[in-house]
Amino acid sequence: xxxxxxxxxxxxxxxxxxxxxxPRLFPPPPAQNGGRDLCGAAGGVREGAGGKSREIxxxxxxxxxxxxxxxxxxxxxxxLRAARLLRVPxxxxxxxxxxxHDAERRHLPPQPSIPPPAKYxxxxxxxxxxxxxxxxxxxxxxxEVFRHACVPVDFEEVRVGAEAPEADVHNAIMxxxxxxxxxxxxxxxxxNLPPSHKSRNNLIRTSLxxxxxxxxxxxxxxxxxxxxxxxxxxxxxxxxxxYSSLEHESVAGVVESLKIITAGRSRRIAHYAFGLARAAKRxxxxxxHKANIMKLGDGLFLQCCxxxxxxxxxxxxxxxxxxxxxxxxxxxxxxxDVMVMPNLYGNIVNNVCAGLVGGPGLVPGAxxxxxxxxxxxxxxxxxxxxxxxxxxxxxAALLAACMMLxxxxxxxxxxxxxxxxxxxxxDPRTHTPDIGGQGTTSGAxxxxxxxxxxx
Amino acid sequence: xxxxLRAARLLRVPxxxxxxxxxxxHDAERRHLPPPPPAKYxxxxxxxxxxxxxxxxxxxxxxxEVFRHACVPVDFEEVRVGAEAPEADVHNAIMxxxxxxxxxxxxxxxxxNLPPSHKSRNNLIRTSLxxxxxxxxxxxxxxxxxxxxxxxxxxxxxxxxxxYSSLEHESVAGVVESLKIITAGRSRRIAHYAFGLARAAKRxxxxxxHKANIMKLGDGLFLQCCxxxxxxxxxxxxxxxxxxxxxxxxxxxxxxxDVMVMPNLYGNIVNNVCAGLVGGPGLVPGAxxxxxxxxxxxxxxxxxxxxxxxxxxxxxAALLAACMMLxxxxxxxxxxxxxxxxxxxxxDPRVSPTPPxxxxxxxxxxxxxxxxxxxxxxxxHSRHRGTGHNLGRRPxxxxxxxxxxxG
Numbered sequence: 001x002x003x004x005x006x007x008x009x010x011x012x013x014x015x016x017x018x019x020x021x022x023p024r025l026f027p028p029p030p031a032q033n034g035g036r037d038l039c040g041a042a043g044g045v046r047e048g049a050g051g052k053s054r055e056i057x058x059x060x061x062x063x064x065x066x067x068x069x070x071x072x073x074x075x076x077x078x079x080l081r082a083a084r085l086l087r088v089p090x091x092x093x094x095x096x097x098x099x100x101h102d103a104e105r106r107h108l109p110p111q112p113s114i115p116p117p118a119k120y121x122x123x124x125x126x127x128x129x130x131x132x133x134x135x136x137x138x139x140x141x142x143x144e145v146f147r148h149a150c151v152p153v154d155f156e157e158v159r160v161g162a163e164a165p166e167a168d169v170h171n172a173i174m175x176x177x178x179x180x181x182x183x184x185x186x187x188x189x190x191x192n193l194p195p196s197h198k199s200r201n202n203l204i205r206t207s208l209x210x211x212x213x214x215x216x217x218x219x220x221x222x223x224x225x226x227x228x229x230x231x232x233x234x235x236x237x238x239x240x241x242x243y244s245s246l247e248h249e250s251v252a253g254v255v256e257s258l259k260i261i262t263a264g265r266s267r268r269i270a271h272y273a274f275g276l277a278r279a280a281k282r283x284x285x286x287x288x289h290k291a292n293i294m295k296l297g298d299g300l301f302l303q304c305c306x307x308x309x310x311x312x313x314x315x316x317x318x319x320x321x322x323x324x325x326x327x328x329x330x331x332x333x334x335x336x337d338v339m340v341m342p343n344l345y346g347n348i349v350n351n352v353c354a355g356l357v358g359g360p361g362l363v364p365g366a367x368x369x370x371x372x373x374x375x376x377x378x379x380x381x382x383x384x385x386x387x388x389x390x391x392x393x394x395x396a397a398l399l400a401a402c403m404m405l406x407x408x409x410x411x412x413x414x415x416x417x418x419x420x421x422x423x424x425x426x427d428p429r430t431h432t433p434d435i436g437g438q439g440t441t442s443g444a445x446x447x448x449x450x451x452x453x454x455x
Numbered sequence: 456x457x458x459x460l461r462a463a464r465l466l467r468v469p470x471x472x473x474x475x476x477x478x479x480x481h482d483a484e485r486r487h488l489p490p491p492p493p494a495k496y497x498x499x500x501x502x503x504x505x506x507x508x509x510x511x512x513x514x515x516x517x518x519x520e521v522f523r524h525a526c527v528p529v530d531f532e533e534v535r536v537g538a539e540a541p542e543a544d545v546h547n548a549i550m551x552x553x554x555x556x557x558x559x560x561x562x563x564x565x566x567x568n569l570p571p572s573h574k575s576r577n578n579l580i581r582t583s584l585x586x587x588x589x590x591x592x593x594x595x596x597x598x599x600x601x602x603x604x605x606x607x608x609x610x611x612x613x614x615x616x617x618x619y620s621s622l623e624h625e626s627v628a629g630v631v632e633s634l635k636i637i638t639a640g641r642s643r644r645i646a647h648y649a650f651g652l653a654r655a656a657k658r659x660x661x662x663x664x665h666k667a668n669i670m671k672l673g674d675g676l677f678l679q680c681c682x683x684x685x686x687x688x689x690x691x692x693x694x695x696x697x698x699x700x701x702x703x704x705x706x707x708x709x710x711x712x713d714v715m716v717m718p719n720l721y722g723n724i725v726n727n728v729c730a731g732l733v734g735g736p737g738l739v740p741g742a743x744x745x746x747x748x749x750x751x752x753x754x755x756x757x758x759x760x761x762x763x764x765x766x767x768x769x770x771x772a773a774l775l776a777a778c779m780m781l782x783x784x785x786x787x788x789x790x791x792x793x794x795x796x797x798x799x800x801x802x803d804p805r806v807s808p809t810p811p812x813x814x815x816x817x818x819x820x821x822x823x824x825x826x827x828x829x830x831x832x833x834x835x836h837s838r839h840r841g842t843g844h845n846l847g848r849r850p851x852x853x854x855x856x857x858x859x860x861x862g
Contacts, residue, residue: 189668189669191667191668191671191675191678194671195671195672195675199668199669202669226602226603227602242635242666242669242670243669245669245671247670247671247672247673248672249672249676252639253638253639253640253676254636254637254638254639255636255637255638255672255673255676256634256635256636256673257634257635257636257637257670257672257673258632258633258634258635259618259632259633259634259635260630260631260632260633261630261631261633262629262630262631263629263630264629290618290720290723291567292565292567292575293565293575293578293618293619293621294618294623294633295567295570295571295621295623296571296623296624296625296631296633297623297631297632297633299567299571300629300631302567322723322724323723323724323726323727323755324727324755324757326702326724326727326728326731327727327728327730327731327735327736327755328731329706329731330705330706330728330731330732331731331735344666344720347666347698347699348698348699348702348724350699351699351700351702351703352702352703352706352728354703355702355703355704355705355706355707356706359703359707360703379699379703381700
């Protein structure tokens with residue numbers, strides 16, 4: 001039994017691909033109270049006033065039932081037609097928070113079913129973005145391991161370079177829309193370029209509305225660390241917060257950076273976190289914030305988390321200020337269970353927890369959206385200094401690939417590869433330098449492949 | 456000649472008042488006045504004491520008790536500022552600090568259920584007095600067992616701007632914008648402070664912590680200012696590191712860091728991470744330095760509500776902060792005496808005042824070496840008000856006082 005259990009599926013286009021239609025793990029939340037916040041008017045796509053009114057409008061009013069006849073039916077029909085003229089259409093704005101902010105598909109009517117998965121002839125197609133630094137070599141190893149495990153996944157490779165024009169990024173985004181699932185390496189952001197050059201990774205996350213970044217930091221049995229028995233699920237809001245890229249120099253030498261917190265997205269990520277905690281049978285959720293200083297912003301986030309917590313009575317909810325959180329993480333990380341937080345604190349906490357369980361080469365991460373999912377390493381390092389030296393740790397990329405296989409419901413392949421990775425970690429001779437060994441990447445991958453064939 | 460000189464003086468273009476040099480204090484009330492004399496009468500200093508909330512009052516009582524036993528010539532002017540106190544109380548405290556120049560405080564609780572008009576009292580003190588540099592020295596103490604050894608990091612954190620500007624508004628219902636302000640002047644000021652401190656403490660490298668890949672303009676400006684200032688200190692090497700990588704490196708290999716400089720929020724997080732690395736919030740003192748004032752407190756600024764009035768709080772951080780204050784007042788002998796006593800008491804596990812918060816030592820760990828004695832740094836920029844003499848006494852303990860940069 002693998003020590004690293006698969007994350008429960010948040011949502012997905014691949015949900016309909018299986019013969020046994022398992023219910024979606026995270027049904028859309030109940031309808032929000034009317035219109036107080038920007039995006040909280042009606043319920044989700046498939047429920048709520050908006051959808052219902054559209055469904056009602058499609059019903060064949062003119063079809064008389066067997067009980068009605070003649071003039072009564074005609075009068076009824078006329079009355080209904082008049083009523084329909086008077087009907088105030090459901091407001092298109094504020095839009096429900098659960099509607100994807102995916103810009104290209106906003107004008108399309110909400111589809112009653114999610115788009116079909118990219119699965120043909122039993123084989124899935126997945127977008128692969130190699131990225132920079134150690135990304136390309138790690139993706140090669142992922143492909144190699146998949147080949148040895150006979151995984152029915154084909155990769156559509158889309159290259160996005162560091163200085164590539166935005167057209168390349170949009171090609172990649174279109175490919176991910178097409179396939180629904182992607183695995184990527186980190187694309188380097190050169191911060192000497194002008195601010196008009198946006199971070200490519202951020203562009204992908206916001207265009208596809210991958211609102212939840214989930215990492216699972218678990219002490220792996222084969223790796224020696226200072227802390228033991230760490231098992232934390234971190235849910236990080238992935239699209240707003242400090243990463244809005246909204247900055248301006250109002251006066252020469254004075255820069256204002258805007259941090260945006262919205263009630264809709266805060267509720268959305270809180271629902272995700274609590275839903276994940278419920279599905280993974282976790283007992284508590286901790287919200288990380290800095291509401292004593294950013295009273296309105298993080299205060300709103302905290303308020304939304306508290307409101308959502310009330311709907312999950314079996315899960316206990318705590319909140320903790322981010323500085324105290326990081327201090328507790330380095331002294332006693334075993335106290336944390338599931339954590340939810342805005343974007344920047346999530347970035348820092350992700351990295352602290354990854355450092356606690358063994359480093360950036362061990363922890364995989366997933367970015368989930370309503371329709372898409374992109375998998376990568378948790379700490380999103382390009383690893384320029386160790387690129388092309390055969391010393392990068394392939395564990396994080398391979399475990400991310402396993403998360404992707406779980407998302408595609410190829411659980412047997414995911415378990416096989418995961419067990420092989422963990423078995424190879426038990427052998428310190430194949431450890432790469434970042435976890436204290438002297439092995440090489442190819443050595444580690446060969447060890448994993450040999451465990452695959454022995455399994 | 457005199458007539459010509461007078462004519463020349465009429466033609467003299469006065470020095471522009473704006474842009475003001477970055478080193479002038481932004482202290483609004485005193486911008487036009489010369490620095491005040493020290494509050495020292497009859498050989499005794501007067502220092503403002505703000506007990507704060509939580510464990511603050513009891514710790515300040517213990518500080519006073521220790522000072523009494525050590526016969527320290529310091530009198531405390533106590534100013535109470537409660538959590539729900541009106542802003543008038545805070546301004547009384549600020550006026551007292553202006554009067555005395557030096558203060559020691561506990562943390563004042565900020566109830567974040569109150570409306571945003573209720574500003575954080577601690578933040579108000581820091582910004583009104585323009586205490587622009589928050590300095591903490593995280594050092595592995597010999598008597599304390601921790602997972603990491605030989606940690607010795609000086610963290611310089613910008614204390615007045617950044618994410619702590621308290622500028623927020625709800626532009627649309629449900630959408631909140633928080634402004635993070637970075638200015639070139641204050642970034643240069645804190646960079647100069649950090650490099651000056653590194654030079655005075657004979658440190659070899661300064662690391663700037665930022666997130667300029669995402670906040671290109673804001674942290675990009677901060678980084679640019681640090682680079683410009685680094686060019687003026689060629690003997691000190693300068694690196695920059697993104698904050699997420701920094702925190703990850705801190706938990707895996709903190710020994711690589713020497714002096715770190717960063718904006719406000721990252722400083723808050725890095726302060727707490729480093730305090731956790733060397734043993735927890737009860738061990739590390741912190742100082743807030745401004746051009747004219749200095750306020751000393753614990754590094755992680757905890758109120759400690761859950762352990763208040765239970766006689767289990769760790770007095771080390773507060774006492775070491777008091778020692779930093781004594782060094783600032785140039786009472787080095789007293790500072791050394793008290794510091795040695797605190798560290799000697801930490802070495803003795805039987806009388807450790809708190810339940811053991813630190814984990815069991817790793818198997819096979821070498822015992823810590825207490826014979827780390829650093830020569831104290833010379834007083835590089837003695838711009839002290841009135842007196843400008845060198846350090847007379849050399850403290851023998853390895854916890855050397857911070858060099859005085861601000862007068």
